[in-house]
Amino acid sequence: MEPPSHETIRKQDYVFIVNPNGANGRTGDSWKKLLPKLTARLGNNWNISEKLTAGPQHATQLAREAIRDGAAAVIAVGGDGTLHEVVNGFFENGKPIESKLADSFPAQKTALGLIPMGTGSDFARVFGWNSDPTRAIDRLCKGEKKKVDVGQVIYGKERKKRFFINVADLHLSAKAGFYAGMHKRIGNLSYVVGALQGFQGHRNRDLKIRVDGGKWETWSEVTAICVGNSKYFGGGMKITPTADPSSGDLEVVIIKGYKWYDFLLKLHTLYLGSHIRQKNVTSMKVRRLDVEEVDDSTKEKYPGTFVQADGEHLGFLDASFSVIPAAIDFIR
Ligand SMILES: Nc1ncnc2c1ncn2[C@@H]1O[C@H](COP(=O)(O)OP(=O)(O)OP(=O)(O)O)[C@@H](O)[C@H]1O
Known part of the structure; x- marks a missing residue:
């Protein structure tokens, strides 16, 4: 033949x-x-x-x-x-x-x-x-291909599911991302302007957090929680600086007690990734993170705690983040 x-x-x-x-x-x-x-x-x-x-x-x-x-x-x-x-x-x-x-x-x-x-x-x-x-x-x-992990977030009352490759986050940074979307015309500065706008009416909030299916703990005065499959968000802020998209885990960075002026004074550390050495910032490696409001009635009293993934607004807490190791072959 x-x-x-x-x-x-x-x-x-x-x-x-x-x-x-x-x-x-x-x-x-x-x-x-x-x-x-x-x-x-x-x-x-x-x-x-x-x-x-x-x-x-x-x-x-x-x-x-x-x-x-x-x-x-x-x-x-x-x-x-x-x-x-x-x-x-x-x-x-x-x-x-x-x-x-x-x-x-x-x-x-x-x-x-x-x-x-x-x-x-x-x-x-x-x-x-x-x-x-x-x-x-x-x-x-x-x-040339490399296996990369994908993050997964299940969120809101309806427990919707979304996948992310970069960073998912909640509270101030997610609210900032929501506003930044309205200012894309000014390029990367839109994320800084969005953050300052996000601080209007912002209150650091007590949240319940569970790491890798362990015990629920209450964290006080949380400004933002960022869950990185990769390192950067907001046009170059190295927010989860030790994350690696091929590591099989996620880096969680929890920022507490920030005021709008802390954000401006410490802005450079967010670009350098050195913020994780500040005393009110915690970094940890996880495979799963669950976050809930301490008080369910908070959801009704305020507009809720913003949740976003890869800069896309998803909705409001509750949220569960996890990693799917080596999910995609990425051409690098
Ligand atoms: N044809 C379209 N017209 C308007 N918006 C679109 C169209 N196609 C996609 N979009 C939306 O535009 C959004 C932003 O697009 P994209 O990420 O490519 O550019 P960007 O906003 O300039 O960059 P970055 O996300 O890196 O900041 C996407 O989330 C998508 O939902």
Whole structure:
């Protein structure tokens, strides 16, 4: 029998999921310039497929379709918000999605890629990547993969589930992220402005915390709790400085008793990652963290304690965070 000709073997898909409105529309313009270069370098080996998002959550749906269809890789093109949505596309109803080719090719798994083109691009920082798209193409050509963990947060009254690759957090920082989203036009400064706005009406709060299924403990005067699968949030703040996305655990940083002026005076330490040496800051490695209001009626009295994941506002406490080790093959 004749061996199959080159033409009859279909190239596998590299699906690029692009937020054209990322970084105030700059992502769309940069992507248009990049696509011909990318096709020239990768097109011989892969079928390049371009999917533009139409709005929030669309990237998740596009990633799910690509993974089900057996794509070799889905590549997020945009900021951390787009990456977050693509990561969530690796799961459905809380479980990893299976390719329809899984029976015939069980070893084949869709990889995750990233061309950082957003406002913050915080996940890219942990690998020391800059925003040069030519370097991103080099990485995709090399195709070297590393297993990365994914964080999972179950939150709110309805116990909804969301996955995160970077940092999930609650209270002041999550409220700050909520406001920062309104100021993206001013770039990374939006996170500092958002934090100062978040301090308006903010009260440090007593919260119940349980680490790795142990005993519940009450922590007083909590300003923020940050749960890092990776190190950075807020456009370069090294908030969970010892987190490593391939470690199999999460770094939890609990900040207590901060006032708005502490935030300004100690802002530089958040960028350096040296804040974890302050006496009102605790850092620990966990596989699971549960956080609840001390007093359930707090939820009714105040607007609740904000919860976010990868800079996306999710809702309000309660919340349970855990890690799924080596969940995704990441092209690095
Ligand atoms: N076509 C679209 N129009 C408007 N918003 C979109 C569209 N597609 C996706 N989005 C939303 O835009 C949000 C932000 O996008 P993205 O993360 O790419 O850029 P960014 O905000 O500039 O960067 P960063 O998240 O790194 O700060 C995403 O969370 C997503 O929900």
